[in-house]
Amino acid sequence: MTTASLLRTVVALGAVGLLALTGCSGGAAPVGGAAPSAPLSLLDRAPVASEAEIAASPTAAAIRERGQLLIGGELDLPLMSQRNPITGETVGFDATLGKLLAKYLIGEPNLKVVRSISETREAVLQTGTVDAVISTYTITPERARKISFAGPYLVSGQAIATLSTENRISSPADLAGKKVVAVSGTTSVDAIKRSAPGVQLSTFGAATECIQALEAGSAVAYVHDMTLLAGTAQLNDKIQIVSEPFTDESYGIGIRHGDESFKEFVNDWLVKIQQSGLWGENWTETLGQVVPGDPPKPPPIGSVPGS
Known part of the structure; x- marks a missing residue:
């Protein structure tokens, strides 16, 4: 699915509310026997890094020891990262990526989202306020002189x-x-x-x-x-x-500048979730609620300047 195809789909659909799809059975309840177990969720099936993989990155080791991943992100971006005012949960494509990374690092999706707007993303990384930024963060050579990027993980425009x-x-x-x-x-x-x-x-x-x-x-x-x-x-x-996308924007995961071992750790994780199909499932459950059809192919790791 290209960005142009996504645009055409959004225009065609207009303002259609997200549907909360729930299963419903019109038949009689099963008699006897154990009830069928619910399928494992995307997060339940997410990988967890081995002790050797964690040990290869001092940053990853510190996060596992702390027991919580600190993510710079936004809270008001529909389909990408938006906080539910009732449950307090942050949902969307980027939000789910953060949970998947936390699961990989810690063994459970334990993370704290620190609101980081476009003007503060470099600062929260440079000061160590967050471990990573996952927030529609376009990779550019100029930004890469201040922080490092894992990825890219998604292409927009x-x-x-x-x-x-x-x-x-x-x-x-x-x-x-x-x-x-x-x-x-x-x-x-x-x-x-x-x-x-x-x-x-x-x-x-x-x-x-x-x-x-x-x-x-x-x-x-x-x-x-x-x-x-x-x-x-x-x-x-x-x-x-009203327009076709007129640029190419490759999103990356921001980390502290020069932390090459953590960058390699995050890139290895991205490859795992892409190859396992979890990346595509994340698309389907978020952006795919607007865009019909199969998920797009993830961009190759390191494929743009600055990554």
Whole structure:
């Protein structure tokens, strides 16, 4: 599934709410015998690193000793990382990756998500506030001079969203001279400036603030990674995606700069969950709730500059 295919699917589906699928039996209850056991969940079947694998990375050993993985992430990104206000659980593709990594490191998905917006991701890694950042973190050579990246683990691209009543914008060229919003500290900012010279760009610290500005009429367009816009459009019928993705964005897992043993540890784990099918199951249970068909092929580890 390409990013363009995902975009077309989101536009076609519009704002369809996520369905909580539950099993239902219309037949009689079985008589006698033990009830069939429930299938093991994705996390139940997730691998756990061996003692030798843990010992090869001082960072991994410290995390196992602590008994908790500290992840930098966001809490308001539908389909990627969003906290359920009732249960307090963070769900989505990135959120599940964090749980899978915690299970691999500790033996159980014990983690704490430290909210890290785009402008603070490098800082929380450099200060040791978190062990890793999993948060639609596009790999770039500039960022790789400050922190290290494992992966990539997913490929997305920048796209344009507008209010559903807007019909004059369909490409980056249409943004020239217009008021546009983006999340500060993201690759969206440079992508807009390159693709739409003369744009009147305003930035905000969070995606929710960009949506609020768009709905308030302070801007006519919002540019962000397509996977994030997909979640927004899927939950908000006031928002539509109007362009094909016009960049390639490879997401990586941020770790402290120069920690090569931990980078190798995380990359080995990514290969394991890809080969076992857990990566694809994660896609199906999250982004796949919007995108029909089989999961896309994961990008090769180390395949982009900075990874």
